[in-house]
């Protein structure tokens with residue numbers, strides 16, 4: 383949800399800013415812009431659309447200066463246009479912003495009364511105008527920025543640059559993440575460490591309410607109470623911040639393909655070397671005492687949560703409530719003593735999930751999180767963090783982070799069942815053996831690649847596609863539909879197979895492909911019956927099952943894809959692969975941008 387970057391450097395800032403924005407483009411790509419101070423003069427360049435348009439513009443209209451700020455936008459207030467692109471400038475100050483200023487209308491009216499009018503529809507211009515106002519009153523840049531930040535309600539990460547100030551940048555964080563990079567006589571800010579990785583490996587993270595004044599040689603941070611504070615400087619491993627496609631056409635293809643090694647890594651971090659035990663990070667949480675669970679997440683992470691409900695209810699035998707974060711807290715759900723809540727998030731910054739976490743923490747719930755970014759806000763505010771160890775995910779549509787979330791949730795379910803004595807030592811060992819099969823079976827599942835490419839050519843011409851699944855395949859059906867919608871722009875819905883006849887079956891005709899996820903499990907026969915109901919109405923069924931399942935039920939289907947047979951526990955993790963590949967190859971066949979689909983951003987830090 384917008385990426386920001388800033389540099390006080392020794393070299394020309396423009397190419398450095400553009401390079402950093404490239405690494406932040408996954409956060410939004412509606413427009414991009416940079417501003418620099420050169421010989422005391424503040425200047426900017428902005429272009430609508432992807433970053434490449436800004437790079438082209440800079441070839442014809444270069445921008446000099448060794449201090450600068452940059453922004454890549456996911457539009458909230460105001461359409462994607464050059465005028466609405468950041469940085470926003472008001473006289474001697476330029477600002478980049480990630481987040482939403484909630485009281486911007488009220489501030490805009492106040493500013494208008496002072497004769498300061500907006501030229502754009504953005505909330506961010508309000509920030510620039512406020513700073514301009516305070517500067518015109520004689521305040522120093524630091525005081526003007528401080529007073530400006532004090533007026534703002536909502537969520538923001540901000541970086542300010544000032545006319546006449548070649549060695550000053552001001553940054554503020556409330557609600558949106560911001561990292562500071564420490565160089566050798568250089569300083570940087572960025573929405574995340576990935577942006578700064580090629581520049582420095584020394585990073586400190588600003589806390590909620592922090593206000594930072596940076597020069598090339600100094601950093602002064604005050605906390606939300608105005609107290610001077612030091613934020614720890616951590617060394618980040620450059621490898622973990624590497625961002626390249628490694629020869630693949632898209633990051634999404636690379637991230638799908640690397641799941642065997644990613645999940646090996648996830649398992650290695652949780653299963654003891656002798657394969658006898660699941661080990662969680664040390665904590666004071668007594669798993670044996672968990673009587674019920676609430677799991678909250680958004681989007682793909684929500685489908686991981688929904689899959690976990692099947693595991694926790696069936697294996698651990700505890701009731702589980704799962705909700706989308708944007709609905710959860712507004713219902714004001716009552717929280718009884720002893721409630722444990724799990725928050726699932728790739729980025730760890732999703733605004734709704736974070737707000738739901740804070741709601742539960744305030745009500746006294748024990749807070750667990752399954753997150754991919756260990757320094758994220760959700761991780762930092764949890765009682766116990768279970769990292770998913772998926773590595774950086776750049777493709778906007780989540781793939782490896784999803785299967786890593788599932789793997790961690792399955793590990794947690796098995797560990798909890800054992801801790802509660804619901805499964806004995808032998809069953810515990812069997813489940814660990816099953817979990818250890820994930821990488822091998824994912825590798826096998828990836829070999830359906832060619833078959834999927836063929837089917838995808840046909841799917842690409844469809845207007846609507848339905849995904850069906852029963853049991854833990856139901857969340858997977860919804861995930862398959864979401865993936866397809868996101869990157870191919872084909873309308874798709876995921877339904878529980880048995881629910882189709884209660885309404886959606888009216889949609890079926892010979893133009894509607896129906897993807898049936900039907901592993902050979904206890905529900906297989908029922909899934910096949912539901913599939914027959916579709917075929918009886920001329921629906922085109924694409925059946926995914928193991929070879930035994932296909933032998934039993936492929937008559938009359940439109941197409942089939944053979945999946946490896948897998949232990950029941952891990953079947954949803956293995957069937958995530960065809961859901962991802964179908965979406966990916968359909969997008970490729972349609973020629974849409976799989977990595978940066980329209981209207982989306984990877985990290986949704988606004989409500």
Ligand code: F6R
Pocket residue numbers: 680681682683684726727728729730731732735778779780781864865868984985986
């Ligand atoms: C879909 C997708 C999104 C995210 C959702 C939550 O492919 O990536 O639906 O899953 O925005 O994001 P995180 O997991 O970062 O909280």
